[in-house]
Amino acid sequence: MSDFLHFSLDAGVATLRLNRPDVFNSINKPLALALQEQLQACQQDESVRAVVLTGTGRAFCAGQDLAEITGPDRPEVSEIVERHYNPIVELIRNLEKPVVAAVNGVAAGAGANLALACDVVVAKESASFIQAFSKIGLIPDSGGTYFLPRLVGQQRAAALMLLGDKVGATEAMQMGMIYKAFADDAFDEEVTKLTQKLAALPTRALAYTKQLLNLSSTNDLTQQLRAEADYQLRAGHTADYQEGVAAFMEKRQPVFKGQ
Template identity: 80%
Template sequence: MPETSFLNFTIEAGVATLTLNRPDVFNSVNKPLALALQQYLRECQQNPEVRAVLLTGTGKAFCAGQDLAEITGPDSPEVAEIVEKHYNPIVQLIRELDKPVVAAVNGVAAGAGANLALACDIVVAKESASFIQAFSKIGLIPDSGGTYFLPRLIGLQRAAALMFTGDKVSAQEAVQMGMIYKAFPDESFDTEVAALVSKLAAMPTKGLAYTKQLLNTTFGNDLTQQLRAEADYQLRAGHTTDYREGVSAFMEKRKPTFTGQ
């Protein structure tokens, strides 16, 4: 595993927490951070102890996007190369991870930082946090899946306006337009996030993974295709240990104990 102080990684009670840790530059992403994030996401996929993943940041920001110092020197790589090698693999890993991924946006999420959050399954934020599609301010286009996820979340018209103007969206506004799930008061944010990821980690992990895979295909399938996919994944879910435990607990009027199997 990569050794870096730029990203803190812990596993506790089934929850893997990845904390971006470059607060002095608002957790902007450089090569070591991007590669470490890729490696730890792969670890989350492979480690059976991990049943939910939390992505968050330290300090005042969630993530300010790309560290521009890395791409402005005389020998710097092209922006497209950074996107292909650093950000695209992270987005793919988040979407392919067979466990729920929660983004806990603790502060400003700008540019690629905003879109990495939106690639996650569930996004929650501090009430004081904000989201900015900042690319147009420096003459670039939204990347890291932004043009894919944002229109699907809030519609083409709003997505275009936010991407063209680079206007700041408050956490409350993001909730209202369907961009994120919930905004929590700053003072209770950590408690609310911990409760959410703990709940997910205690749920039937394979069933959640199958649901995620169905959501990944829903906008590419017609109704008949999606119904067939639901039948296929329901068959798989019906053969899990957690399904048997859920039914037994319901019949016995007790709380189920899911193992993720």
């Protein structure tokens, strides 16, 4: 594990904390590869039932560490996108467990788009989001041109990306970019409550729901209805479904095991 990424596991919730606070958790090669490795490990570890991505210090993630792409032996920006960021986005979307972005501060550039790739995004009220790419002559990457228009609409996404305007967390919530903005002093407690709730739910059903949401971006209605029937069949054969029905009939709280 890289010193740039801290991992902890508590009550089924894996926390991946970006840890380069001196550069606002901007991403370099070691951090990108460590994040890829840890997301893969979370997929394989059955004790992990939910994942939190957050940052150390005052920032969530300021995007790419520009020092890495300005030296004499600098790689092409496209190479970094393809080798570092694209795999992270695909791992988040394909992870068969819910991924929560807990945005504790500014999320800029690729950092903003990595947050938007997560299943649920919450933020401190003092946090902000900025599509900073146009300010340095680049285009939004890390899935930004895919996720943002689907969240806030084509017109608003275009303006945010072209102008590079900063959006506060409350405004981001109001426009549908994120799920909720929490008061700064209640943020950690609210994130814990949210993620522990997710970790206690039927993990397979959540995974199937996530996969259906992924498919809905390209399916037509008939294809999506068929997919829902297929995944409902799978969900109906899980142990957690049996537990859920039994708990309902017995008028008690279900105890799901993620199976």
